[in-house]
Amino acid sequence: MFLLIYTFGILKWTQTELGTLDCKVRKLLTAYHRVAVWKSKEFNGRFYKALPGPNVDQIVSVSWLQFEVLNCSGKWRLESLDSGLDSELKDNMSYNEELFTTRMRKATRKVHSVSDALINAKFAFSLRDETVWGGGLFVFYHIFAFLEDAKNRLNMPAFDKLFVHKILFRKQAFEEDLCHYLGPNWKSLPKSLALENYLEHLQNLERENPQLLMAYVYHLYLGLLSGGQILAKKRNVFGENNHDQVKYIDKVTDFTGADIPQMKIDFRQAMNEIASSMSEDEKQAFIEESNQVFLMNNLIVNSVGGQNKVLYNMLYKTSAVFLVIAGVILAYRYHK
Template sequence: MTEESFTTKMRKATREIHSISDSLVNAKLAFALSDDDVWTEGLLIFYEIFRYLEQALDRHRNSPLARLDLEALRRTEAFEKDLSFYLGSDWKSSYVVGDAVAAYLLHLRKVESADPVMLSAYVYHLYMGLLSGGQVLGHKRRLLARLPFAGAAREGGDAVTSFGDAPIPRLKCEMKAAMNALAGDLDEAARQMLLEESKTVFARNNEVIRSVKGGTHVVLTKMLILVIPVSVALMLFALLVFYKK
């Protein structure tokens, strides 16, 4: 019987909390499909996290963590390009890191200080998330931006979810292979720690997703978009009935 890969064990270990994350994304960040404010807030949140992780990859080039530093995956510049598209080139001058993100970054610093290899759980899950669900969100936004009455979404500003000519399935396979190779060099105790840290990745992600304040006005806008045509139809119906009398 073939032994399970470590990435399969990671998926199984995080299945329950991953489902919670999916529900949160569907319920909240899904508003980002048609609203630039919500999308931009999400970009700001995960920009800080990806930037920290990529700086950590630079700091630990001689560590097993470097196995996950794959060509074409780095996203810091892509985040900055998208944020400049939505907020203007001087967006950094007035940007302040939110409390939830600051807490996330503090946790990452503690993890790195204790054992940089444990950051591989964050690198793996966040990049795989961008290569999976992130692709779906990006694709849907691009489609909606081309439709009339799509809301505030604009076409463009999608560098974060674009990986050029690199096929997404290949990048995902390479990341899985790199993670399995990294885990293969660890002892059983370290592998178990990585599985536990994987659960923390999703718990931390859930906290920052909940901190996204945008969305309420989007719900109201969507309700108005639905209510106004219905109201107009009722008014026309009433006028027709009146003139028939």
């Protein structure tokens, strides 16, 4: 029999029950991005697993655990313990300093929502005309390519740390997709003024304050791992060419073999660790630049052409259908 020694006494647990609780604690800490705390065991209480004999092995300290409900047999109910643990963990998180990634998300919520709406509207047109999708890839290619090339130029440990997995590098994938959608001469296509201004801004940041370039890495790559995956799935289902026998698979949104949820967790954790060494002024500047990320994204998305052509084609097809129906009605009346 294993013993669980807590601050208010000694409770008897079976090995299975203790293992289940340990698993729940581990999962919840992972969900709230507290893996580093779990590993360093820096909570205020004491949570022990005592093996038979005098030796005691410390697993993790969880003074905020609530042991509330006993079932009829006198054993602790892990379901209620799980609920109490989740609640107490949230309280513990709010008590401590707010995660920097959470702080950024709250600060950029409004402009992020506008950006999502604009991208979704443009995406609707891309379902009918692949050149619109290609145009979107074209503008973002230059941004992703700049950031990946800047990583090599800067040789900056914090910048390197954000690229948590080699599969994140997307430059070559963009180039393959652009060749498919826009043809082999896509590099000769002119850049819009909005894109030129975006690139000039990134160049200025690299020269004057390269730390702020990480705001673009964080939001753009996290966006590709989140919303980008949703758009790719919708294209596969609703795209006009989804009935083709040989369907082209977009490379830029393809992360086959990677654990995307875990990669997003690692990505956020890396950002929080980087932010932990920033001053408050640096954090505030980073958050302000994060808002700029979405504003500039909106400008280049808005510069993508093709929607007028799509609207014209839709209007043309609608008019053609209307004329056919009108002709049938007139013919019916004439011969009636």
